Amino acid sequence: MAWAPAGYINQEKLAADIERVRRQLGPDVVRLRYTVGPDWSDEPSIRFRVVLTDSASRPETLGEVAGRIDDVLFSELRPYEWGLRMYTNFRSQSEQAQRDGIDLEWT
Numbered sequence: 461m462a463w464a465p466a467g468y469i470n471q472e473k474l475a476a477d478i479e480r481v482r483r484q485l486g487p488d489v490v491r492l493r494y495t496v497g498p499d500w501s502d503e504p505s506i507r508f509r510v511v512l513t514d515s516a517s518r519p520e521t522l523g524e525v526a527g528r529i530d531d532v533l534f535s536e537l538r539p540y541e542w543g544l545r546m547y548t549n550f551r552s553q554s555e556q557a558q559r560d561g562i563d564l565e566w567t
Contacts, residue, residue, distance in 0.1 A: 469496060469542060481536045488516035488525050490553050496544065505545040508533060517552035526550055 474496070482492045491511040499505040516525045530548050533539075539546040551559070 508548045511556045
């Protein structure tokens with residue numbers, strides 16, 4: 461895959477598309493943040509940081525919720541059309557509250 465530096469991506473369109481999709485994710489998602497840049501293998505990537513409600517983060521629901529969110533992000537944003545690999549990290553709302561002020565990219 462060819463490297464597509466963030467400077468070659470229409471940042472406004474990407475941000476607008478992500479905001480449109482964020483509204484589709486429903487009440488389980490408290491916060492959605494992202495960054496564009498190289499991954500561990502220097503491939504162009506988009507990394508999503510998703511804060512979920514505590515109820516959505518319960519062990520018995522997390523797999524379904526995370527899978528649904530990944531599916532929506534991937535199918536609606538089509539990161540491969542932007543030349544990007546997609547990664548998604550999840551945290552619960554209470555876990556994030558303990559990390560506020562520490563992991564600034566999540567806030």
